[in-house]
Amino acid sequence: MTDTAVDPLMFAGYVPLNALRPESQADLAKKSRVAEAKAGQYLFKIGEQAQHAIFIIAGEVSLEDATGKGITKVKGGDANAQHRLAHQSPRKVSARCVTDVKYLA
16 A cells, blocks of 8 residues: 545545635645555455545445445445545445555545
8 A cells, every 4th residue: 555645625526525624624634645555455344443534536446245245336536436435433344445446544
């Protein structure tokens, strides 16, 4: 996984980050990162505590139940990728990368 800095302007495409005041977005950008994961890697697994809100920028992620069965897929650029990925804590699903993925955390 590689990490890069976040420009607050990036938040414009993601809910609820786009509703934050500019100064709050600037503060959040300092604590955020853009990271990459390879196909087959898990961004998180069922039962883990949600350490970060995750938004898919590019690539495709499969949300899976406890048996590993895919429930839904989230693809960067699609409308459902504008929202946090399975934000419950502890996690109710696992998130496995179908392709190489770039994400905002």
